[in-house]
Amino acid sequence: MSLKILGAGKAHPSFSLSNSILSGMVDTSDQWISTRTGIRRRFINTTETLLDICMAAATAAMEISGVKPRDLDLIICPTIQGDNIIPALSCEIQRELGASCPAFDINAACTGFVYALDVAKSYFDAGRANYMLIVAADQMSKFINWQDRETCVLFGDGAGAVVLAKGSNLKAIKITAKGDSSLLAIPGSTGNSPFWQGGSPPSYLHMKGKEVFKFAVNSMCRDITDVLEEVGMDIGDVAKVIPHQANIRIIQSAAEKLGLRDDQLVTGVDRYGNTSSASIPILLGELLESGELKEGDIVVLSAFGGGLTSGACIMEI
Numbered sequence: 001m002s003l004k005i006l007g008a009g010k011a012h013p014s015f016s017l018s019n020s021i022l023s024g025m026v027d028t029s030d031q032w033i034s035t036r037t038g039i040r041r042r043f044i045n046t047t048e049t050l051l052d053i054c055m056a057a058a059t060a061a062m063e064i065s066g067v068k069p070r071d072l073d074l075i076i077c078p079t080i081q082g083d084n085i086i087p088a089l090s091c092e093i094q095r096e097l098g099a100s101c102p103a104f105d106i107n108a109a110c111t112g113f114v115y116a117l118d119v120a121k122s123y124f125d126a127g128r129a130n131y132m133l134i135v136a137a138d139q140m141s142k143f144i145n146w147q148d149r150e151t152c153v154l155f156g157d158g159a160g161a162v163v164l165a166k167g168s169n170l171k172a173i174k175i176t177a178k179g180d181s182s183l184l185a186i187p188g189s190t191g192n193s194p195f196w197q198g199g200s201p202p203s204y205l206h207m208k209g210k211e212v213f214k215f216a217v218n219s220m221c222r223d224i225t226d227v228l229e230e231v232g233m234d235i236g237d238v239a240k241v242i243p244h245q246a247n248i249r250i251i252q253s254a255a256e257k258l259g260l261r262d263d264q265l266v267t268g269v270d271r272y273g274n275t276s277s278a279s280i281p282i283l284l285g286e287l288l289e290s291g292e293l294k295e296g297d298i299v300v301l302s303a304f305g306g307g308l309t310s311g312a313c314i315m316e317i
């Protein structure tokens with residue numbers, strides 16, 4: 001059975017942080033950032049909450065789909081963390097939309113959107129839902145050490161949403177996890193307990209860039225090959241590949257190994273940076289809005305990130 005997309009929406013904060021502004025904050029340059037990562041700017045929350053941009057994305061997706069909030073059977077939010085620890089971001093979206101269905105967040109870092117599609121498929125397959133909303137959103141600017149030039153140039157904030165219905169358009173999906181905190185991690189706050197004696201590492205993102213790079217390229221190639229094999233398709237049958245947007249060199253390296261043509265490859269890292277779980281649905285929303293993706297087109301989504309997690313799927317539009 002699986003699922004189909006009825007509508008998609010995307011949103012980002014209003015403040016655009018250019019490479020040249022960053023060059024005045026840390027020892028970096030537009031030249032270094034754009035050639036080593038492909039990023040030219042990213043959007044950063046200043047006055048908006050994450051919920052604000054989620055609602056902009058979700059409202060757009062709901063309007064296009066024609067589905068009413070009361071008809072939703074589940075809301076899933078792939079996010080590292082919403083504005084609050086409690087309530088979950090998904091519950092806040094449910095309240096703001098005026099829906100009454102169950103809602104929960106999942107944390108699979110940058111792979112969150114593919115993980116959420118996998119969960120959604122299971123709900124549809126089990127006959128537990130007719131309509132679902134996924135809102136993938138992250139505010140990476142909260143977790144960055146803004147004095148660390150190796151990481152602060154990479155990330156942005158954003159949200160992407162899809163409304164799903166029962167259908168047969170998700171042809172294959174794969175998700176993976178390989179528990180590892182040595183390559184990519186954001187330590188949690190140790191909180192307020194007067195009894196805790198274990199120290200308090202700063203709650204900043206830290207990363208071994210080169211090793212994450214290799215993990216990313218290898219995961220993308222393996223996962224995309226696996227899902228194509230599962231359905232007996234060739235990469236040439238695919239209209240568009242929408243990869244997670246972390247670094248243009250990761251995307252190009254995987255594309256070369258997979259034998260992708262330039263016109264198949266979707267990129268937005270130049271405009272958004274790495275928006276974590278929102279990366280893929282933001283670009284999916286753009287392509288559907290512009291009409292570049294049409295009914296019947298085959299799309300591959302491929303993501304990797306903290307966890308370490310990865311995943312890919314094949315979907316017919």
Ligand SMILES: CC(C)(COP(=O)(O)OP(=O)(O)OC[C@H]1O[C@@H](n2cnc3c(N)ncnc32)[C@H](O)[C@@H]1OP(=O)(O)O)[C@@H](O)C(=O)NCCC(=O)NCCS
Binds near residue numbers: 304
């Ligand atoms: C982080 C990343 C951009 C670094 O690029 P790189 O080509 O591996 O660069 P290196 O780490 O080898 O650094 C090269 C040099 O640039 C310097 N450098 C690092 N960041 C810099 C910056 N923002 N501006 C200027 N110089 C910088 C380094 O200090 C190093 O200097 P040195 O040669 O004097 O020691 C790249 O490894 C990457 O994208 N990794 C994957 C990250 C990722 O995807 N994370 C999220 C996963 S969801």
